[in-house]
Amino acid sequence: MAEEKTDRSDDQWAQELLAIGGEEHMTPKQIAILKAAVEVFAEKGYAGAATSEIAQKAGVAEGTVFRYYKTKKDLLISIIGPTMGKLLAPFIIRNFGSVLNSPYETYEDFLRAFIVNRLDFARNNFKLLKILVQEIPFHPSLREQFVENVMNTIVEKVSLQLERFKEKGQIADVPTSAAIRFSASAALGFIMTRLLFQPDKDWNDEEEVEILIRLIMHGLSPK
Secondary structure (H helix, E strand, C coil): CCCCCCCCCCHHHHHHHHCCCHHHCCCHHHHHHHHHHHHHHHHHHHHHCCHHHHHHHHCCCHHHHHHHCCCHHHHHHHHHCCHHHHHHHHHHHHCCHHHHHCCCCCHHHHHHHHHHHHHHHHHHCHHHHHHHHHHHHHCHHHHHHHHHHHHHHHHHHHHHHHHHHHHCCCCCCCCHHHHHHHHHHHHHHHHHHHHHHCCCCCCCHHHHHHHHHHHHHHCCCCC
16 A cells, blocks of 8 residues: 555645735734635535634634635635735646656656656645635636646646657657647546545555556557
8 A cells, every 4th residue: 555645734835825925924813714714615615615614613703704804705715816826836836847847768757757746746735726626617717817827837848848758759749738638637537536536445556657657658458
């Protein structure tokens, strides 16, 4: 069974939020509210979350929540929206940069580093990412910010890697965008199944990653 890593419950995200400073600087009570909101939104979704429960988990009165955030929607947006460019995008991309910028010899090596890196990131920041998965489809402004600040940067860097592997004859000469969609869909499908749908299964992550790479590279063909 793969070694399980400690769930930091988005503490790293919260600490970096504290360090933003300037107009985005937040009080300890505000940080407690945001951390509680991450917990409740991740567990119950936006529609099922109650500000009273968020306040109780944060150890503050419900009126304190509304002093900082006029509505529950404002609280959700404060977690994902305004911080997308300043915090969330760099936070998602930062430890991914070594993967996106390294000159791997083969596409298999790139895929392996890509999948392992994102699995580790998703495991350590699961609650925050669960909110993104749950809420972005229903909030167009959040989706637009995510595409602009996160996806476009990642796709641009991955495209450069794939073009290099195409030139070396390691992958099929298909549109780069299609190759990215196919590879990313397979990788993200595995990560979501691993952490969201079947987290209690007796997983062997190393073996699963190798099977996934073989399927991406060769499909289900027996040859």
